[in-house]
Amino acid sequence: MLAAFKRAIEALVFQAEQNEGLDAPVGFAGEVNAPTLEHNVRKTFLNQLLTALGWTLEQNVEEEARVKGDTTLFLDYLGVHLETRVPLLIFEAKAWDKPFVSEATAAGGRQRPETLIARALNHIKSEEEGPAPVIGEWMAWLSKLRDYVRDLKNQSEHLVSRVAISSGQWLVIFTDPNAAFLESADVDSATILAFPSEAFVRESDQIFGHISYGQLVAHVPSPLRTTQLRGFISANAVRRVFRALWTRWASSGSAGVLDTFPQILVYPAVVLERADGVFLHVSESRFGRQFVPAEATALRDHLDAVRRGSNELLEAVFAELQMRFDVSDLADFRGFPALQLRGSNFGLVPQPAHQRVQFIRPWPDRADEFLLVTGAASHFLLEEPTVDPCVGHNWGTCQQAGQQAGGRPIVSASVDPRSFFTSGERHHCAHRVIHDRRRGSCYVAAFETYLCCRACIFQQTCWPTERGALPCGSAA
Incomplete structure (x- = not known):
């Protein structure tokens, strides 16, 4: 050069x-x-x-x-x-x-x-x-x-x-x-x-x-291996450390025999915020490659496995930088940079004065792969919803109340719409009010559109108290 x-x-x-x-x-x-x-x-x-x-x-x-x-x-x-x-x-x-x-x-x-x-x-x-x-x-x-x-x-x-x-x-x-x-x-x-x-x-x-x-501006590859870190950051230049997930959504099965189903693959990741505001992303397959299980009974083991891999990755990062850091909460993440449009903005809808914090970053070179910052948590999923029982978990119950989302229940994991969890499961939400209100604001909608908001770590971020009461936990 x-x-x-x-x-x-x-x-x-x-x-x-x-x-x-x-x-x-x-x-x-x-x-x-x-x-x-x-x-x-x-x-x-x-x-x-x-x-x-x-x-x-x-x-x-x-x-x-x-x-x-x-x-x-x-x-x-x-x-x-x-x-x-x-x-x-x-x-x-x-x-x-x-x-x-x-x-x-x-x-x-x-x-x-x-x-x-x-x-x-x-x-x-x-x-x-x-x-x-x-x-x-x-x-x-x-x-x-x-x-x-x-x-x-x-x-x-x-x-x-x-x-x-x-x-x-x-x-x-x-x-x-x-x-x-x-x-x-x-x-x-x-x-x-x-x-x-x-x-x-x-x-x-x-x-x-x-x-x-x-x-x-040194070009920072994404993702980095732990052994590459010291080429791009020193311990005294680390401002914050966050857990994250590298997430891959894929359609599997066979369309020929009408048997398509989604798979969600996750890898533990770490995001470091450098003193100059640049984010560095660390992820390696050796710290675990986990498929989100289709059976709710296997979810606890899955979350435990991801947590172990996340802990091991953090320890490898700390060892490489020769310093330990506290892991910051979601509230401390200032967000990935928003897309900067080239050319004139004439005729476009004006941007909101206060843009939402972007916790998810699509991988530029491939569709359906994402880096999702999870803060101090090791996964975006919770083992159980924070509200249960709830009418929203079952499409039929929502229909009886006249509040069902979609024209039919999702009885098996779906590619279109993207619904990994199914009607009747506690991680599923079929309530129309929730779907209407979270449109355009759900952080995981790129790979799961029917997830119960109360089973996701972003529930407090997506639903601050000023957004009004939700039907979560209602019986009808």
């Missing part, structure tokens, strides 16, 4: 020299050659630079990102984590002929650009009176970058990892935005990197190492 970036930056620099030279091609007859404006610098140079660094416009780069502070600010480029949308990189563009940093006067002798920028930032932060150490344009740009970093942190609650500013002829990278722009202490010039264009190729490893997407 570094070699590919070096080739790309070499080609970009060569093309820029051609475009900005005296013999540069003109766009129309009679056009007068002039330095490239900021808009065209972005189009002909910086867009390609960011692409070579692993960023993708409209996916993990927001252009003209709006940040509200004392006024509304517009960031030329804002690089974000593709999944969590956490801000990572502020990249400011300038026109081609904008000057590299230089002293406001020649009295101080020749100083390195990094030293000059550090002095200017100290001048801004201390609100010193008297002459500025660098030319006025740079004082204004540095003040604006400070506003960007501060206001973006206030709005997103995240501090960007890097800040960069470039005209195409030069590039400056701030490797510690907190120290450069927010802390009151003096800025260390060693945290600032300044490159003229003639050094871009020679210093390409430094540029790539600091502001490429791959260096700011």
Whole structure:
């Protein structure tokens, strides 16, 4: 990747020299050659630079990102984590002929650009009176970058990892935005990197190492094996640990002889929340592959087996990280990132102001496989419903009350609708009111649509008290 970036930056620099030279091609007859404006610098140079660094416009780069502070600010480029949308990189563009940093006067002798920028930032932060150490344009740009970093942190609650500013002829990278722009202490010039264009190729490893997407966000495979963990997280970077289940739904049997039935396969899993908000998923088949049993009498043994595998997996995680952690409850899980739609949202139903926490994540590469966070519990199923007896368990009883779901009882495990448990079993619910009210909100509906809500660990999450009384436990 570094070699590919070096080739790309070499080609970009060569093309820029051609475009900005005296013999540069003109766009129309009679056009007068002039330095490239900021808009065209972005189009002909910086867009390609960011692409070579692993960023993708409209996916993990927001252009003209709006940040509200004392006024509304517009960031030329804002690089974000593709999944969590956490801000990572502020990249400011300038026109081609904008000057590299230089002293406001020649009295101080020749100083390195990094030293000059550090002095200017100290001048801004201390609100010193008297002459500025660098030319006025740079004082204004540095003040604006400070506003960007501060206001973006206030709005997103995240501090960007890097800040960069470039005209195409030069590039400056701030490797510690907190120290450069927010802390009151003096800025260390060693945290600032300044490159003229003639050094871009020679210093390409430094540029790539600091502001490429791959260096700011290490791609985390999913799932991870326990022995891979230390390549992506250290013990002191673990924010929370949750139990989870890797779940696979499948249709089995034979459609030819009208004998299809569902199978639900589960593997113990662990989800770790890293300090930067990234979720890591650990799961291995050696800790148990269990089919949810069709017979209710075998459910206790199944739950015990999954619990043992979950405990063994947790112990393996703790051993690998050489530290033990408390397992957090469901209430502490902030949710998998919501799907970010590309393009315009024009004409779409507006998103609710407060979106539900997403405890389930479909596997991107295959249908009917899911990662389901279960918190401190090792399974989404309870051995017994928390409400029993209940009219909802039996379709016939619900029909007598005029509240049956569907046109007929489910008497055997069904593929369509997806109902693993059957009418009359305590884990089955055939009550129309429950089905109507949980539509679109049930976390396990992708593989079980008739599960009794009171036999599921998500019952308190799905049915908070403010949603009103339910018919659960009623006799009619």
